[in-house]
Amino acid sequence: MNILKKVIKGFAYDALYDGIDSVTNTPQSITYEHHEIHSGDHYECIDVVDLSINNVRDIRITTPNTAKWGHFVFALSVESETDIYFHRNVSLDTIGTATTPLNNNHNSGNTSDVALDIIDNTSVALANEDTDLSGGTEILHYIAGAGKDAGETDRNREFILLQDTVYNIRLIANSAGFVNYVSQWYEHTNKN
Numbered sequence: 509m510n511i512l513k514k515v516i517k518g519f520a521y522d523a524l525y526d527g528i529d530s531v532t533n534t535p536q537s538i539t540y541e542h543h544e545i546h547s548g549d550h551y552e553c554i555d556v557v558d559l560s561i562n563n564v565r566d567i568r569i570t571t572p573n574t575a576k577w578g579h580f581v582f583a584l585s586v587e588s589e590t591d592i593y594f595h596r597n598v599s600l601d602t603i604g605t606a607t608t609p610l611n612n613n614h615n616s617g618n619t620s621d622v623a624l625d626i627i628d629n630t631s632v633a634l635a636n637e638d639t640d641l642s643g644g645t646e647i648l649h650y651i652a653g654a655g656k657d658a659g660e661t662d663r664n665r666e667f668i669l670l671q672d673t674v675y676n677i678r679l680i681a682n683s684a685g686f687v688n689y690v691s692q693w694y695e696h697t698n699k700n
Contacts, residue, residue, distance in 0.1 A: 548616025588685030
């Protein structure tokens with residue numbers, strides 16, 4: 509396959525170029541992420557939770573100690589005001605409920621090397637007993653759904669997760685409401 513440089517709305521990206529379609533005589537290409545779905549190395553986790561006020565949901569992501577790195581994106585939509593934190597190198601005192609990632613290629617038998625687990629608490633103090641964020645690195649923090657409007661966020665630029673590391677996405681309900689969460693990633697051995 510060749511790499512074809514594409515430009516859409518002023519943004520350049522690489523796509524995998526398969527050639528010319530025999531019917532339409534047009535170039536056919538797919539993004540690299542789409543290619544990883546066909547290869548059976550693209551996964552996702554989807555969740556909906558109804559958080560009461562001050563409740564905390566931690567979504568912990570543990571990467572394996574291999575050269576196969578997770579290329580990770582996530583999106584959230586919230587009914588009510590929610591604090592969202594993303595940390596690297598957090599300390600775990602309690603293991604949560606394991607979540608099985610779905611392979612986006614349903615014909616593939618591949619399973620993810622990245623582990624996800626969920627833990628719910630009724631306060632930040634209790635959440636800190638399970639997952640200590642203080643020694644970790646805060647990657648981002650923002651509030652979605654502030655005021656009377658629901659909110660959403662899309663972290664559509666990927667993070668390449670550090671191997672053998674624990675990450676944490678923390679959701680804190682400043683007001684009661686539903687949170688919809690989608691994380692997607694592909695696992696790829698670095699070529700450098």
